[in-house]
Amino acid sequence: METIRIQGLSIPVSKLIQGSDFFTHDRYEQVCDVLDRFRALGGTTIDTAHIYCRGQSEETIGRWMKERGNRAEVVILTKGAHHNADGPRVNPEAIASDLNTSLERLETDYIDLYALHRDDTAVPVSVIMDALNEHIDAGRIHAIGASNWSYQRLQEANDYAAERGLVGFSFSSPNLSLAKPNEARWAGCISADGETCAWHERNQMPLLSWSSQAGGFFTGRFAPDILDNKEMVRVYYSDANWQRLNRAEQLAKQKGVTTVQISLAYVLNQPFPSAALVGAQNEGEQLSCYEGSKLKLTAEEVNWLEHG
Structure with a gap:
């Protein structure tokens, strides 16, 4: 991979990052099957978060790493400081609390990639970067992102960090997909638009995309007259996205692959380092993602898929 x-x-970060928002204790056998196959395919990186499955996601990953004895070979991406019912929690106290809990659940003393799950623009970046750098200095975090x-x-x-000799953000994890959202899928979520992608290209900052396949928009399950999934209708149903789906179908037929593999290749063939968080839950889905990750698209094909 x-x-x-x-x-x-x-350790290098695999261009496919295995998602874990379905990892629960009662599905532990499936968790092991998914993670063992992912590693066999060459995957190194697993995505989780403090809030996933009420902590069970991190706990099952920690158990799997302990049983396999492979912690040093795995890149863990976890996230914290997500808001709760009381509102935003992007502050030093919440970061420390969530991080320490994540370390305990994962049965490890460090997180490879630690991301703040949300932003709170009312909090100065100075407060946030100072707090994160304390954890880096203590060895609890190796790289930070958002x-x-x-x-x-x-x-x-990053300007603040550079001015003060601190470690800055070395990756970002917004949504990036061939299907462009009409509005945020969930409140406070960010999707990479043209300006964001241009910034990533200028800075060559790695982008780790969540919902990289747009919630299954390119699987064939959705069409303009299929309106049963209200969230998909709200977020992705648009004339422009149906046109992108049509172009993806054309290119898939030309290359002898599936449409959803083309949508994944779009994310992984950007002019900056990119990886895709994928929620594959079985062997077929994992192999499909693996084959899609190997597809090479030209800059012209990427542009045509998006703009026509």
Whole structure:
């Protein structure tokens, strides 16, 4: 499996990142099957978060790593400081609390890639970067990033870090997919638009995309007259996206692959380092993602898929 490099890590990050938002204790056998296959395919990186499955996601990953004795070979991406019922929690206290809990659940003393799950623009970047660097200095985090931050805030944070000799963000994890959302899928979520992608290209900052296949938009399960999934209708149903689906179908037929593999290849063939978080739950889905990750698209094909 192809990989990218992220500053602060000695292990390369696989271009497919296995998602774990279905990892629960009662599905532990499936968790092991998925993770063992992912490793056999050359995958190195697993995505989780403090809030996933009420902590069971991190706990099952920790158990699997302990049983396999492979912690040093695995890149863990976990996220914290997600808001709760009381509101935003992007502050030093919440970061420390979530991080320590994640370390305990994962049965490890460090996180390879630690991302803030949300932003709170009311909190100065100085407060956030100072807090994260304390954990880096203590060895609890190897690299920091942000999920669902605007590129303007990322730049502001990294400018602050550079001015003070601190470690800055070395990756970002917004949504990026061939299907462009009409509005945020969930409140506070960020999707990479043209300006965001141009910023990533200028800075060559790695982008780790969540919902990289747009919730299954390219699987053939959806059409303009199929309206049973209200969230998909709200977020992805648009004339422009149906046209993108049509172009993806054309290119898939030309290359002898599936449409959903083309949509994945779009994310992985950007002019900056990119990886895709995928929620494959069985062997067929994992193999489909693996084959899709190997597809090479030209810059012209990527542009045609998006713009026509």
